[in-house]
Each structure stands twice: as C-alpha cells, then as structure tokens.
Amino acid sequence: EWWEKERSQKTPESKAIEEAAKLLQSSDIPVAFPTETVYGLGADATRSSSVQGIYRAKQRPSDNPLIVHVDSLDMLQRVLNPNSQGSPDSTKTPHNALPSIYKPLIDRFWPGALTIILPNPSGSVLAPEVTSGLTTFGARMPSSPLARLLIHATDRPLAAPSANASTKPSPTTAQHVYHDLKGRIELILDGGASGVGVESTVVDGLCNPPAILRPGGIGIEEIRQCEGWENVAVGYKDGTLDVKEVPRAPGMKYRHYSPKARVVLFESTSNPAGVAKHVQADLKDTAIGAHKIGIIRTRNWKLGLELASEDDIANTMNPISSPIEKLISFPIPVLGSGNSSSRTKMAYDCHLGSDAVSIAHGLFAALRGLDELDVDVIYVEGVSDREGDLAAAVMNRLRKAAGAEMRV
Ligand code: TXA
Ligand code: MG
Numbered sequence: 001e002w003w004e005k006e007r008s009q010k011t012p013e014s015k016a017i018e019e020a021a022k023l024l025q026s027s028d029i030p031v032a033f034p035t036e037t038v039y040g041l042g043a044d045a046t047r048s049s050s051v052q053g054i055y056r057a058k059q060r061p062s063d064n065p066l067i068v069h070v071d072s073l074d075m076l077q078r079v080l081n082p083n084s085q086g087s088p089d090s091t092k093t094p095h096n097a098l099p100s101i102y103k104p105l106i107d108r109f110w111p112g113a114l115t116i117i118l119p120n121p122s123g124s125v126l127a128p129e130v131t132s133g134l135t136t137f138g139a140r141m142p143s144s145p146l147a148r149l150l151i152h153a154t155d156r157p158l159a160a161p162s163a164n165a166s167t168k169p170s171p172t173t174a175q176h177v178y179h180d181l182k183g184r185i186e187l188i189l190d191g192g193a194s195g196v197g198v199e200s201t202v203v204d205g206l207c208n209p210p211a212i213l214r215p216g217g218i219g220i221e222e223i224r225q226c227e228g229w230e231n232v233a234v235g236y237k238d239g240t241l242d243v244k245e246v247p248r249a250p251g252m253k254y255r256h257y258s259p260k261a262r263v264v265l266f267e268s269t270s271n272p273a274g275v276a277k278h279v280q281a282d283l284k285d286t287a288i289g290a291h292k293i294g295i296i297r298t299r300n301w302k303l304g305l306e307l308a309s310e311d312d313i314a315n316t317m318n319p320i321s322s323p324i325e326k327l328i329s330f331p332i333p334v335l336g337s338g339n340s341s342s343r344t345k346m347a348y349d350c351h352l353g354s355d356a357v358s359i360a361h362g363l364f365a366a367l368r369g370l371d372e373l374d375v376d377v378i379y380v381e382g383v384s385d386r387e388g389d390l391a392a393a394v395m396n397r398l399r400k401a402a403g404a405e406m407r408v
Helices: 002-009 012-026 048-058 073-080 100-109 145-154 174-181 220-224 272-284 310-315 356-372 391-402
Strands: 031-033 040-044 067-069 114-119 136-140 201-204 211-214 262-266 292-297 331-334 345-351 377-381
Touching: 002 012, 002 145, 012 031, 012 040, 012 145, 031 145, 031 174, 040 048, 040 145, 073 136, 100 114, 100 220, 174 356, 201 220, 262 391, 292 356, 345 356, 356 391
Parallel strands: 067 136, 114 201, 262 377, 292 345, 292 377
Antiparallel strands: 031 040, 114 136, 201 211, 331 345
C-alpha cells in the first residue's frame, strides 16, 4: 500500500525504482542496486538473455551460480511451484514445500543476510544460467527496503551476484559499482553505504548434517542456536580451518576480493614483535621495499613505526573519499634510510574500529580506497575467527584477498 501511494505520487525515489524495474523487465543489461550486505547486479532470473548479461558485465566464470533474490515468501513459493500457479488442478501436482529445516532460519533471519540452498523444481521458471547446471538454487530475501521494492516493482525474482568486476572486492557503495562497471551497465540505484559490508551467509540444509557453504553477515553461532542446525558443519575452506572437503559453493574456489596491491595478512595469532619487524624491514628496504604502504588496523596495532610526529599527521590529513565514517586514513611520511627524498615512503593508515561489526562494514571500502591511492602493499591486522559473528566472514575475505603465501 505504501508503495502504491509512493508510486502514484511519483516521488524521485519511486520514479528511480520504476525506471530500474522497467529496464529489468525489458533489457538484457543488468541493473545495480543496494542491499544491506553489498551492492548487487540484478537481472530477471526467469530470462536467459537477461541473466547472460550479468556474466557479460562482470566477466564472471559461468560455472559460478547466482543467488535468486525474492521480495516475499509468496514469490519464493511461486519459484518452488512453477506448475501450480492459478491452476484449478493444482491438487494434482505435488506441492513443493520449503524444506522444514529452513523454517527456524527463515523465521529468525529473513529478511536478511542469509542465503538458503533449495532444490530447483522440474519445469523451473529459473533460467539455466542462474544455477549453472546445478540441481539446486540459492535464495535470499534481502532486508534492504530499496532492494525489496525493486523486486516487487519488477515482479520477478532477481538473480544477482555482487556488483563488482570479477575478482575485485565487493562494492559497498554506488561509487564502487561505478568504478568497476562504468560503460558496462546503464543504471545504479544509489542507497548509500551497505550496512553489513560483507555478503550473505550461504547455508545448505539439504545435506546431513547441514552445512555453511560461505560465512557471511549472519554468524555461525547464531545459526547453531536454531533447531536442526546445532551440528552445522563448516563446508568452506579458507586456510586455517581444517576442512577435508573441496569447496561446495562453486564461487569459493575463485580468486576473490583482490585489490591491485599485494595484501599481507597478519593472523590474530601473529607475534606483535614479529609484525613490527616485518613492516619495518619493508619500510627500510629502499631498494626493493614498497614505496607506498597501506595499513588496515583493527584491534591492537599501534603505529610503533618510524613515523612523523602527530602534528605532521594532522597537517597531512587526507581522508579516503568514502561515506563510511569509520574509515580514517591519512598519509604518514615515513623516512627510509638515507636522505634522498625519492626514498621517502608514505604510509596510509585505516583504522576500521575494533568490533567485528565495524570491521566488516568498512573492510571492502578500505581495500578499495587504498587501491585508489596506488599503494604497493597493504598490511592488515586480522582478528580471531573463533569469535563467531562476523569475524569468520571478515577473515574468510581477507585470507582470499591475501592468498595463502601472504599470511603471517
Ligand atoms: O550478500 C550477498 O549474497 C550478495 C548480495 C548481492 O545479495 N550476493 C552475492 O552473490 O554475494 P555472489 O554471486 O557474489 O555469491 C554467491 C555465492 C557464490 O559463492 C556461489 O557459488 C554460491 O553463492 N551459490 C549460489 N548458488 C548456489 C548453489 N545452488 N549451490 C551452492 N552454492 C551456490
Ligand atoms: Mg561476489
């Protein structure tokens, strides 16, 4: 009702949503839109040519399936039961109910940052490109009102991956999307910075025990509290966790979240003295060391480096352009050995805050912001993923950004 009123009053917001919905219905060029996790690149999930447009714009490998976004449980039921719509004989076709294991999760976390894996029914309305040949599909009901209104106005389930160029950190602002996809798409709905900052948690309840295929915005401990999910298995692999299986969410095997700069991740177990030594060696090595350095701090790191005075820091304040207030960055002149000014190194400090919520919120913006500053290397202070909540998701993204050989 609220939407119908908005629509009839033709507010700037409703006009933008309508325009985006029309494009989604009629064009094969995907539309970027905000969600509470990260920005998505949407297409009508029922039309092949439209879904192909996503893979084209992102240059994404086509064996990596997409998440289907719905605005309501009604819309999800229509995807699960393609043949029974409005048919008087609907009693003849067996009803594909939502598997009961998902009920407690849906009650607690939807709408929100959780993707569930469901059987793709025979005669599915979903374009085959959505599932890239799997017999299942991932579904999510986002909590972002703008995202849900867009799905509602389009009146189709929307297939949407994160709206970054393939391999880059996911976008959490419209500016990030523009940076990666300008010239490739026609419309970005700008809803400000995404609140959560990391993608949804992907869970598979079709296997026994159920499994987490990707850590994300909903914490593992919270999922464990739900009936039927007490023994949920960790079905992804990111280095420290001892998981025997190969990744089951196809997307997890690709290079991901990578800025141009080399990322050196210090696990929370790293010895602080060792960290300082490592960084200082790089700063002092004028021959091969990095010229511009990015530092992403979370909890404990103090900049016990060879830095300029606090006054100099204040004078050279140059915040990364980002709507994320938590992200503080300023260049710090760092003197290398020797006097030549060409040997002066610059460090940019981003402090994301110390709780997992603010770290997740600013993480991708920090990686992207430092890339814009053309740093050669980014040192990141990791947190312990045993803390649950968003910490596991943050460390999963960072380990992928760093790659196995870049972890200390
Ligand atoms: O928060 C999010 O999930 C964001 C926003 C836009 O909703 N979307 C997102 O999509 O992160 P994408 O495409 O970047 O990641 C989808 C993940 C991939 O790891 C993919 O392999 C997995 O979900 N996935 C999708 N369908 C699957 C299926 N049927 N079985 C297993 N994994 C699946
Ligand atoms: Mg992605």
